Amino acid sequence: MNINYNEKERSFRLDAKDTSYMFKIVDDGYLCHVYYGKKVPDEDLGYLLRLDESPKTPRENMRDKATFMDTLPFEYSCFGLGDYRESCIKIVDQNGCTTVDLRYVSHRIYKGKPALAGLPATFVNNDDEASTLEITCIDKPTGLQATLFYTAFTNLDVITRSITLKNTGEKPIEITRVLSACVDFDDDCYDMITLNGSWARERHMERAPLHHGKQSIDSIKGESSHQNNPFAALVSHNADEDMGEAFGFNFVYSGNFFAQAEVTQHKKTRFVMGINPLDFGWKLESGEEFVAPEVVMVHSDSGIGKMSRTFHDLYRQNLIRGEYKDKRRPVLINNWEATYFNFDTDKLISIAKEASKLGIEMLVMDDGWFGHRESDNSSLGDWFVNEKKIKGGLKYLVDEVNKLGMKFGIWFEPEMVSPDSELYKAHPDWAIQVKNRELTMSREQYILDFSRKEVRDYVYSMMKNILDSANIEYIKWDMNRQVTEPGSLALPPERQREIWHRYVLGVYDLMNRLTTDYPHILLENCSGGGARFDPGMLYYSPQIWTSDDTDAIERLKIQHGTSLCYPCSAMGAHVSDCPNHTVGRNTPFKTRGHVAMVGTFGYELDVTKIPEEDRNSIPGQIEEFNKYNALVRTGDHYRIGNTFENIEWDAWMFVAKDKSEALFEFVQILARPNYRSRRIKLKGLDPDAYYYEESEPDRKISGAALMNAGINIAKIWNGDGIYGDFSSKILHFIKA
Numbered sequence: 134m135n136i137n138y139n140e141k142e143r144s145f146r147l148d149a150k151d152t153s154y155m156f157k158i159v160d161d162g163y164l165c166h167v168y169y170g171k172k173v174p175d176e177d178l179g180y181l182l183r184l185d186e187s188p189k190t191p192r193e194n195m196r197d198k199a200t201f202m203d204t205l206p207f208e209y210s211c212f213g214l215g216d217y218r219e220s221c222i223k224i225v226d227q228n229g230c231t232t233v234d235l236r237y238v239s240h241r242i243y244k245g246k247p248a249l250a251g252l253p254a255t256f257v258n259n260d261d262e263a264s265t266l267e268i269t270c271i272d273k274p275t276g277l278q279a280t281l282f283y284t285a286f287t288n289l290d291v292i293t294r295s296i297t298l299k300n301t302g303e304k305p306i307e308i309t310r311v312l313s314a315c316v317d318f319d320d321d322c323y324d325m326i327t328l329n330g331s332w333a334r335e336r337h338m339e340r341a342p343l344h345h346g347k348q349s350i351d352s353i354k355g356e357s358s359h360q361n362n363p364f365a366a367l368v369s370h371n372a373d374e375d376m377g378e379a380f381g382f383n384f385v386y387s388g389n390f391f392a393q394a395e396v397t398q399h400k401k402t403r404f405v406m407g408i409n410p411l412d413f414g415w416k417l418e419s420g421e422e423f424v425a426p427e428v429v430m431v432h433s434d435s436g437i438g439k440m441s442r443t444f445h446d447l448y449r450q451n452l453i454r455g456e457y458k459d460k461r462r463p464v465l466i467n468n469w470e471a472t473y474f475n476f477d478t479d480k481l482i483s484i485a486k487e488a489s490k491l492g493i494e495m496l497v498m499d500d501g502w503f504g505h506r507e508s509d510n511s512s513l514g515d516w517f518v519n520e521k522k523i524k525g526g527l528k529y530l531v532d533e534v535n536k537l538g539m540k541f542g543i544w545f546e547p548e549m550v551s552p553d554s555e556l557y558k559a560h561p562d563w564a565i566q567v568k569n570r571e572l573t574m575s576r577e578q579y580i581l582d583f584s585r586k587e588v589r590d591y592v593y594s595m596m597k598n599i600l601d602s603a604n605i606e607y608i609k610w611d612m613n614r615q616v617t618e619p620g621s622l623a624l625p626p627e628r629q630r631e632i633w634h635r636y637v638l639g640v641y642d643l644m645n646r647l648t649t650d651y652p653h654i655l656l657e658n659c660s661g662g663g664a665r666f667d668p669g670m671l672y673y674s675p676q677i678w679t680s681d682d683t684d685a686i687e688r689l690k691i692q693h694g695t696s697l698c699y700p701c702s703a704m705g706a707h708v709s710d711c712p713n714h715t716v717g718r719n720t721p722f723k724t725r726g727h728v729a730m731v732g733t734f735g736y737e738l739d740v741t742k743i744p745e746e747d748r749n750s751i752p753g754q755i756e757e758f759n760k761y762n763a764l765v766r767t768g769d770h771y772r773i774g775n776t777f778e779n780i781e782w783d784a785w786m787f788v789a790k791d792k793s794e795a796l797f798e799f800v801q802i803l804a805r806p807n808y809r810s811r812r813i814k815l816k817g818l819d820p821d822a823y824y825y826e827e828s829e830p831d832r833k834i835s836g837a838a839l840m841n842a843g844i845n846i847a848k849i850w851n852g853d854g855i856y857g858d859f860s861s862k863i864l865h866f867i868k869a
């Protein structure tokens with residue numbers, strides 16, 4: 134077993150592939166963090182705690198327990214006891230008091246990993262993949278029992294954490310804060326990397342050295358958000374893609390979150406992550422339980438790149454599920470940027486006809502097919518076909534598309550309701566709202582109260598009617614606004630603060646029903662582009678729309694940032710028309726294809742209208758996508774360029790797990806005058822093997838030379854012979 138308990142030292146040791154994580158039970162039953170980092174052989178490193186130094190343990194120094202509490206590295210810090218750093222848990226007890234004091238009671242170690250009731254979480258495919266440690270603690274005065282869960286994966290540098298609370302007392306307890314993970318590092322020598330942005334600019338990477346005080350990211354929008362992703366990494370100051378230490382944290386949750394690094398008075402760092410405590414509340418009646426979502430922690434001793442590849446492997450094997458988990462996704466064409474709301478059956482069939490000739494495999498009908506929706510101001514919630522647009526009905530349209538040899542996919546925004554809809558007129562109380570307060574509109578819509586089962590049931594019955602009426606093989610599940618007036622007309626006053634989490638649980642419940650009842654449907658999540666690109670969503674859908682920004686050059690940053698912890702196989706990426714609808718940029722069709730090939734690949738344009746030359750290059754582009762997709766989906770991803778620092782060029786690679794082949798992609802962003810060639814060092818190859826580039830089979834170069842000396846990227850000439858910005862090139866290296 135890769136988790137052990139040392140009875141004599143009362144210490145726990147968790148070993149992931151090349152990582153050790155250690156903590157121990159100290160005086161009075163507090164759980165004290167000892168070490169997290171590269172694997173070490175020692176059973177116990179308790180000497181690191183310096184408990185013999187001042188301040189001594191509580192028993193030895195009764196006079197000043199508070200100093201002990203404020204300096205002890207805690208595994209899970211409690212509010213009110215003298216630990217003035219960020220707390221993980223806070224309650225309101227039957228007396229209205231907020232102190233909570235969790236002490237060790239017992240533990241259990243076993244093979245495998247348990248599921249988290251009602252929540253997405255990483256899983257094991259067989260019990261040998263991981264071991265789990267459960268530690269039960271109790272707050273004696275209230276009877277609040279906490280179980281801390283730790284799972285260590287044997288073949289990945291991954292440790293996951295979560296916590297379950299149970300009220301074993303007689304009186305209700307209100308939980309006002311319950312974070313899922315806390316790591317107390319012994320120094321402050323780290324940079325914090327976060328993924329930040331906005332609509333059409335999601336997950337831009339930011340990096341800054343830690344400083345005294347608290348630096349945090351969060352979401353209080355009801356979803357993980359465009360602005361901050363529930364990911365953060367602490368990396369050594371010298372860490373780059375290939376060297377240095379990196380600790381990555383990712384929250385498997387799609388609602389309000391909070392992540393914070395705090396540099397303390399003694400220049401130590403406490404990192405915490407969990408549900409955002411702001412406006413959170415959960416009442417636990419006697420006997421009731423609360424399950425907090427999971428935090429995935431990845432350690433890398435060889436830079437940020439290795440951290441990312443560990444996340445990618447974990448998510449591809451142990452988070453993403455379903456039929457498409459290991460499959461190439463069909464090349465789709467989506468009509469959103471092609472038509473927006475202005476389409477009908479004839480238009481869609483004309484797109485499908487042209488697309489099918491070019492080798493495109495699926496037509497996705499985006500927003501605007503239901504109720505009387507002609508723009509974004511109506512009909513959400515009325516999930517029945519608008520036969521004025523979809524003349525002949527949905528089945529007719531789908532059959533016609535199928536006859537062309539193409540699959541058919543459809544867009545829904547299940548969580549929403551337009552004020553101008555039959556649903557809202559019949560059930561105005563079904564919107565998330567606060568009694569007697571005006572409801573704030575956003576994109577002319579409200580959010581349905583998914584904490585209510587009857588609301589979910591009704592929406593699902595409408596979706597089912599549509600899905601059962603025709604051969605639908607793909608769903609784009611969208612979510613286009615954030616929560617305001619957080620409240621539910623169905624919850625009593627003392628449970629109003631539960632709305633945030635209950636809403637997210639409701640979304641998960643409906644996604645679970647959908648994926649269980651329709652296992653063959655490919656589900657793609659989306660939220661105004663990429664506002665819900667989080668591991669919670671990946672548990673239900675193997676791919677997520679990365680951003681509404683489809684410009685190839687903007688996508689370099691977005692996809693680079695996203696790849697920090699999410700696999701490329703999950704990134705929705707399409708070739709769109711130019712000038713690009715978001716930034717107005719013109720880029721070569723070829724480059725748009727090369728950049729979209731990093732993700733799931735498809736088209737988002739009116740194929741009947743684009744320039745003939747572009748249209749004619751689609752079959753070749755699809756062939757190229759098909760040729761490399763297995764490598765992209767299953768290989769190791771190496772970032773070479775970094776457009777956050779260098780806007781002249783970008784490059785990256787996908788290397789087969791057995792290192793037998795590699796795809797190298799290069800994008801010239803801004804052309805430089807009078808330069809001849811640029812040398813770029815490859816990554817991830819077998820140094821002892823020889824490789825040739827597919828177009829030059831006679832020139833064999835060692836992996837060592839390709840990685841240490843590099844290759845020459847000559848001037849790039851794009852299709853029409855103009856040297857210039859935004860051109861791209863791919864090279865395929867094969868082991869000789």
Ligand code: GLA
Pocket residue numbers: 469499500509544611613659660661662663678680681
């Ligand atoms: C969101 C999505 C888009 C499109 C529109 C439709 O913005 O991100 O791809 O589906 O909604 O309204």
